[in-house]
Amino acid sequence: MAKSVLIVEDDQNIADLLRLYLEKEGYVTAIARDGGASVEMFRKLQPDLVLLDVMLPVLDGWGVLRSIRQDSKTPVIMLTAKGELNDKVSGLKMGADDYITKPFEMKEVLARIEAVLRRGSGQEDGQQPSRRLVFDKLVIDLDAFELIVDGKKVDTPPKEMELLYHLASSPNRVYTRNQLLDEVWGFDYFGDSRTVDVHIKRLREKLEGVSDQWSLKTVWGVGYKFEVL
Numbered sequence: 212m213a214k215s216v217l218i219v220e221d222d223q224n225i226a227d228l229l230r231l232y233l234e235k236e237g238y239v240t241a242i243a244r245d246g247g248a249s250v251e252m253f254r255k256l257q258p259d260l261v262l263l264d265v266m267l268p269v270l271d272g273w274g275v276l277r278s279i280r281q282d283s284k285t286p287v288i289m290l291t292a293k294g295e296l297n298d299k300v301s302g303l304k305m306g307a308d309d310y311i312t313k314p315f316e317m318k319e320v321l322a323r324i325e326a327v328l329r330r331g332s333g334q335e336d337g338q339q340p341s342r343r344l345v346f347d348k349l350v351i352d353l354d355a356f357e358l359i360v361d362g363k364k365v366d367t368p369p370k371e372m373e374l375l376y377h378l379a380s381s382p383n384r385v386y387t388r389n390q391l392l393d394e395v396w397g398f399d400y401f402g403d404s405r406t407v408d409v410h411i412k413r414l415r416e417k418l419e420g421v422s423d424q425w426s427l428k429t430v431w432g433v434g435y436k437f438e439v440l
Contacts, residue, residue, distance in 0.1 A: 214328060215239040217258040219249040219275060220290065221267055225313075229262060232317045233324075235393075246270025250278045258285065260328060262320075265291035265302075273305065280306040286327045290315075318397075344379050346439070347424040351376050358417070365417050370395070374410050378427070378437035387434040411435055 216238050220226040223244075230240045241256055243249035247269035253261065261279065265272035276287055288309045289302045302310050308327045311320060342353035350359035353376045358367040367375075374395050378386065386394075388404040396406070415427055428438045 213237055213239045214260065215241070215256065215258040216324070217241050217243065217249065217253055217256060217261045219243045219246070219261060219267065219272070220264045221245060222264075225264075225290075228317070229320070232321065236321060238324075244268075246272065246275045249275050253279060253283075253285075260286045260288065260324060262288050262290055262324075263307075265289060273302075276302070276305050276307060286330075288320075288323060288327060342376065344376065346379070347422040349418070349422065349425065351379055360417060361421050367414075367417065371410050371414055374407070375414055375427075375437070378435060382425075382437055382439040385430045385433055385436045390434065407435070 214237075216233055218226050218229050218233075218240055220229065220242065221244050226242045226244070230242060233240050241252060241258065243252045246267040249261075249263070249267075250270065253275075263272050263275055267275070270278075272289060272291070276289070279285060279287060286308045287306070288311060289307045290311055290313060292313045308330075309323050311323060344351040348361045350357070351372070352359070353372060356367075356369055356372050358365045358372060358375070374391065377391070377395050378384075388407045391407050392404060411427065411429075418427055423440070425437065425439045428436050430436055
């Protein structure tokens, strides 16, 4: 079941950006534009996590955090433009689970959300679901960024690993170049779609002829798939 995130942010551009990235990662989102509304939405929606800005109209982030902590242990990550250590310490003492200073990178926000939710569910690092795929004569280990082909480790750049893992995670599903750019490279990539072709070509050089049980296929006029027979 998809996790839900309440975004409490009065800056519409930031709120919309957070929603875009979170929904792309499979989260269900809701947005509150001020502290007062966020308290009501929190009680109504009971989200799995709250992204909470500090500087808010009506009721600031500290007030919202105090209200949430009166009767809930729902994970809260504070978002603020303030970088002072005192603010961070105060927030953590009041019960915030993490703290991110603006401007932030979306990859950092997503990583922190995943880590906080993992801790909250009792899944410590050692229990994190493995990102390791095994096929005939092929191991794709994204946690270790290792590609093992026919028993031998093959040096592979991170983006090639991510692309192969993404394709192999959904065997026989066809992806267009634009889908792969969006899902592997991300919204912030503005390069040429031929980048995908180049990475596929390099992967084929590493994988060609290794097994007759799977292959990296071109679907002409559409895109690519990791075919399992």
